[in-house]
Amino acid sequence: MSEPARHSGLGAHRQPGRAAGPAEPPAGGSADGRSPGRRARRLAAAFGAALALFAAAPATALPAGGDATATADSPVVLTMESVNPQVAAPNGTVTISGHVTNGGKSALKGAHAAIRKPAAKPMQRRSELQLMTTRNAPGVELDSPQYALPELNPGQTQAYTLSVAVSDLGLSDSGVYELAVDAWGATADNPHDRMLGVARTYLPYSQGGGDAQPTKVTALWPLVHAPVLAAQTVADNDQTVPVLRDDSLATDFAPGGRLYELVDTGAKLSGLTWVVDPDLLDAAFAMTNKQYRVQKPGAAAGKPARDDNTVAGTGSAAAAAWLDKLRAAVAKPGNQVVALPYADPDLASIAHNGADLAGMATALNKAATAGRLTVEGRLSADTRSDVSWPYQGYVDQQITGIARQAGSGLVLVNGASMPEPDSVNYTPTAVRPIGNGQNALVADETVSALFQKDLTSPKDQTEATQRFLAETFTITHEQPQNQRGLLIMPPRELSAATAKVLAGALQTAGDKWLAPVKLDTLAQSAPDPKANTTVPSPTDYPTQVRASELSAFDLSGTDKIQRDLDTLMRVLTLPQRVRGPFSAAMVRSLSTEWRTTGAAGDAYREGVATYLADLTNAVKVPQKTAVTLAGNTGLLQVSVTNDLTQTVTNLKLVLTSTQPNRLSVSKEEELVIPASQSVTLRFQAAARNNGPVTMTAQLWTTGPNPQKYGPAATFPVEVTSVTNGVLYVFAGAGVLLLLAALRFVRQRKRRGGQPHEDGDQPVGDGPAPDGAGSAAAEAGSEAPGEGPEEGPTGRPGQDTDEGGPTQTPRASSPDGRDRAASDEKVGP
Numbered sequence: 001m002s003e004p005a006r007h008s009g010l011g012a013h014r015q016p017g018r019a020a021g022p023a024e025p026p027a028g029g030s031a032d033g034r035s036p037g038r039r040a041r042r043l044a045a046a047f048g049a050a051l052a053l054f055a056a057a058p059a060t061a062l063p064a065g066g067d068a069t070a071t072a073d074s075p076v077v078l079t080m081e082s083v084n085p086q087v088a089a090p091n092g093t094v095t096i097s098g099h100v101t102n103g104g105k106s107a108l109k110g111a112h113a114a115i116r117k118p119a120a121k122p123m124q125r126r127s128e129l130q131l132m133t134t135r136n137a138p139g140v141e142l143d144s145p146q147y148a149l150p151e152l153n154p155g156q157t158q159a160y161t162l163s164v165a166v167s168d169l170g171l172s173d174s175g176v177y178e179l180a181v182d183a184w185g186a187t188a189d190n191p192h193d194r195m196l197g198v199a200r201t202y203l204p205y206s207q208g209g210g211d212a213q214p215t216k217v218t219a220l221w222p223l224v225h226a227p228v229l230a231a232q233t234v235a236d237n238d239q240t241v242p243v244l245r246d247d248s249l250a251t252d253f254a255p256g257g258r259l260y261e262l263v264d265t266g267a268k269l270s271g272l273t274w275v276v277d278p279d280l281l282d283a284a285f286a287m288t289n290k291q292y293r294v295q296k297p298g299a300a301a302g303k304p305a306r307d308d309n310t311v312a313g314t315g316s317a318a319a320a321a322w323l324d325k326l327r328a329a330v331a332k333p334g335n336q337v338v339a340l341p342y343a344d345p346d347l348a349s350i351a352h353n354g355a356d357l358a359g360m361a362t363a364l365n366k367a368a369t370a371g372r373l374t375v376e377g378r379l380s381a382d383t384r385s386d387v388s389w390p391y392q393g394y395v396d397q398q399i400t401g402i403a404r405q406a407g408s409g410l411v412l413v414n415g416a417s418m419p420e421p422d423s424v425n426y427t428p429t430a431v432r433p434i435g436n437g438q439n440a441l442v443a444d445e446t447v448s449a450l451f452q453k454d455l456t457s458p459k460d461q462t463e464a465t466q467r468f469l470a471e472t473f474t475i476t477h478e479q480p481q482n483q484r485g486l487l488i489m490p491p492r493e494l495s496a497a498t499a500k501v502l503a504g505a506l507q508t509a510g511d512k513w514l515a516p517v518k519l520d521t522l523a524q525s526a527p528d529p530k531a532n533t534t535v536p537s538p539t540d541y542p543t544q545v546r547a548s549e550l551s552a553f554d555l556s557g558t559d560k561i562q563r564d565l566d567t568l569m570r571v572l573t574l575p576q577r578v579r580g581p582f583s584a585a586m587v588r589s590l591s592t593e594w595r596t597t598g599a600a601g602d603a604y605r606e607g608v609a610t611y612l613a614d615l616t617n618a619v620k621v622p623q624k625t626a627v628t629l630a631g632n633t634g635l636l637q638v639s640v641t642n643d644l645t646q647t648v649t650n651l652k653l654v655l656t657s658t659q660p661n662r663l664s665v666s667k668e669e670e671l672v673i674p675a676s677q678s679v680t681l682r683f684q685a686a687a688r689n690n691g692p693v694t695m696t697a698q699l700w701t702t703g704p705n706p707q708k709y710g711p712a713a714t715f716p717v718e719v720t721s722v723t724n725g726v727l728y729v730f731a732g733a734g735v736l737l738l739l740a741a742l743r744f745v746r747q748r749k750r751r752g753g754q755p756h757e758d759g760d761q762p763v764g765d766g767p768a769p770d771g772a773g774s775a776a777a778e779a780g781s782e783a784p785g786e787g788p789e790e791g792p793t794g795r796p797g798q799d800t801d802e803g804g805p806t807q808t809p810r811a812s813s814p815d816g817r818d819r820a821a822s823d824e825k826v827g828p
Helices: 036-046 126-132 248-253 258-266 278-287 316-330 347-353 358-379 397-405 445-449 458-478 496-510 519-523 552-571 576-588 598-616 724-751 772-781
Strands: 076-084 093-102 108-116 141-148 156-165 175-187 190-205 215-223 229-236 239-244 273-276 293-295 310-312 336-339 410-414 431-435 438-443 485-488 514-516 627-630 633-642 648-657 663-665 669-673 677-687 691-701 708-720
Touching (some): 076 108, 076 458, 126 458, 141 156, 190 458, 215 458, 229 278, 239 278, 248 316, 258 316, 258 496, 278 316, 278 358, 336 358, 347 358, 358 552, 397 410, 397 438, 438 519, 496 514, 552 576, 552 598, 627 633, 633 648, 633 669, 633 691
Parallel strands (some): 215 273, 273 336, 410 438
Antiparallel strands (some): 076 093, 108 141, 108 175, 175 190, 633 677, 648 691
């Protein structure tokens, strides 16, 4: 039965002064001419099916200022906090509850809340669903039920509950209808009866039956957490004890924690796709070790872990129970496990800011392999590992290219990144071929956006649920005989409250117009030829999303960690004790989870780099004081210290003189240093002049492509007491050179016909004295600056040498005494 439009415009007027009693309709006459008797009869007829329930709670005050969404034209803010049932059925009843809040500046007078009569026809298109949220025109309210509001002062709020028979809503065909509650009345500063506010939502109405093909829906169920495992470990009774940067997972794994609730909620669903960060599983497994340690707050993250800078962890029991619960959940038939690359590296940041770094490709490949092996090992479940999930699902051609290089054949994409063309007036299936052997699964933008925030309030939960049901109902019935596939992409850090809302919505629609399926089933669907398959260019990547990326500086620092780690691995005799923790820590420093916790990510990367530098520098040449070389030959002693707990090898020490023409040394020495010990190497030195000379001691790796290891150490050598005989030899060589030069000049002048300045003196063109020529030539070859300069190996023009280990004997002077230079002998 149709109703007159008693509130069809803002000019509608009602007399104030209605009773505010519970569950009673407004009393007295009205401006629309309806008699009290007629109003009473209509209420009596509908009372059995439509009952207005008075909330027993008294009006309460909101914080000063009222609700921020109130306006001068709509001072009342209504909320819908529950709709029961969420899908209406014939001969049923719908109950709505929520709150009415006076967000204006004047008290409410004679106000009431009533359910608005829906339109006669359901909404057929998703575009109509979107338009409904923007309409604000008054509608036709039902005479019953109505809720009479008490006088509410500014800032006060009142709960309400309204129940209505589905038959009184006038629903005709199956579909989605608007469900609205209006507030009507006057205010102290405006006595005219008018619409003061409205709350609206969606109400799917299903008469049952029908031949629509249910839409296949895949919901991603992410289990991720910011990295907590540190590179450091602690040795305890011949076992390695893990170290965590904080103990936040102890709370998350316990009942009530986010990760516990995600597993508990997901375990009740079927056809679920678990998307798991393998690093999280490793952290949980590490916590099952009851001796695990946690870095103290404020402790230097880059320092070795000790009892004084760590505390005992508290989450062993919770972690073990959580792993068991997760194993049981993923084992349910119809579920699937997708392993992200280890520690969930940020593909978009790498593609945009680190694609030219050689170590990034290696890191991604290692992360993909480690991710699959870790998830399969920890969960004892089959795993798909060729799936890429860029941050928030936004892609461009650079990102898909990096994903392809990392072995990804399937990319999860946000629908906002690949929108449908205007010519497609329905929702196509999610799978899209994007070229180069890759496919994309494009998530529905509108549906996925419903679950992007933490849905903690009943109002938000009801809004998200009813919109989800409306959207998916409409998708299924757009083309009833064309079954399509839908991907739902919640955020990585899915909250426990939001997960429960999503689970409830899936269960409500799952036995009606949706068919939950795992990722593989959706990915194998036939793509729609009309759907968008164009990957956007990098210039179309959202600016606000790019702003949170890891910078080129962050990525280059991580790349340097990999290079430094490779160098350290070459000298360790037990590299496995370091390789695993550091390789994992390096990938963790690239984690997508640092997007929202930038400061924590910076601290983590700095801690990894500092700790690696400390380990590398534990094998070093200690700084030396000045050394005196008392004579023209002797031995220079240089110590190398190994403060690691394992033997190091594949190292050599190269001693280089900055003035090899004055002081030269023998070739490099290869060395093997036991754990926590030092060795002293001796280098034969030969001096030609007195005075200071700077020496540089540098460790190098041996084998192919030798690299510098650690910083160089420099020290001065003071050469004293070079013997007179040596000086005479040098002086004599200089005289011979001078005479030879003079003879050469005279011969040249004579050949040129130029007379000598002293015409009476003959030109000395005879043969040189015996041996003079050879001595001059020899002296010339030894003249300072004439020959090639020696490199670290003692070979001209070379910096490295791969000669075998040598032991240089101590040299003796002509008087038979050793002339070794001592580390303890200090020069002037």
